[in-house]
Amino acid sequence: MTSSLPAVPDAELLRLDHQVCFSLHAASRAFGGVYRDALKDLGLTYPQYLVMMVLWEHGSQPVKAIGEQLRLDSGTLSPLLKRLESAGLVRRERSAADERSVTVELTGAGAELKEKALPVPRRILAATGLEVEEILALQALLGRLTGALDQAR
Template sequence: MTNQPDGEAETGPPLLDRQLCFALYAAQRAVTAAYRPVLEELGLTYPQYLVLLVLWERGETTVKDLAAALRLDYGTVSPLLKRLQSAGLVRRERSARDERSVLVAVTGRGEEMRERAARVPRALLEATELDEAGAEGLRRELWRLAERAGRAADRAR
């Protein structure tokens, strides 16, 4: 850290620890690592857990809509779904209405996993020593940042 007064621009080369992007990156990696032991007990990776969260919330959905909800591309979601299907947690099938569309839904085993996964959010709060109010405030700020950064990225295209 430098001894710059608040609000005053820093001169010289940018410092790694002063970069918002690096703080977000470090936090994301640490949070994912904090999830790991709890998710390992369930036999899930963090991205697989996110896929199941969407399916538990929305029910059967298309791969396209699932990818959009996760803000991932099809090429990233497809291998996740393949592994979840191999584990018996989801099923994939072509839509009868639109052959181009693939539908995804949790299986009975996937629904059973939902009950076991219900403790994951509380475990993360305990691991990070955040209370619910603090977590909610942080979540709101991060979503606001994501929205503003998304608009900035759209304008830059």
């Protein structure tokens, strides 16, 4: 579905408050602050939390699969995994079948951290001030936006 822009002067379109990308950026930064507080007791940053959620949900994963799920390249993901490994939460192992492939798995401490993380999603939901139905609608809309932007590249 493609729509044309309304008859608005180009200079008007350059206003910051007309940029959907800036609205998303501002919301992301606000989420970052809430997550920082919510994850403090877990000793995780938000990107580390995302990695842990992938592993809690799917179990051992190749680094490549984690990167694909989180939309992170290996240059961003490798230092994250190294810090999680140093904290004793994950273990990385090279595949015997393909030395280029590295698999990441939870340690006992990493698996146990899931229990401590259980209240985080409800805390974040409460902080949004939105109803569950609104969150679901927003996720669907953002999924459509992401798909359209991926296609536009």
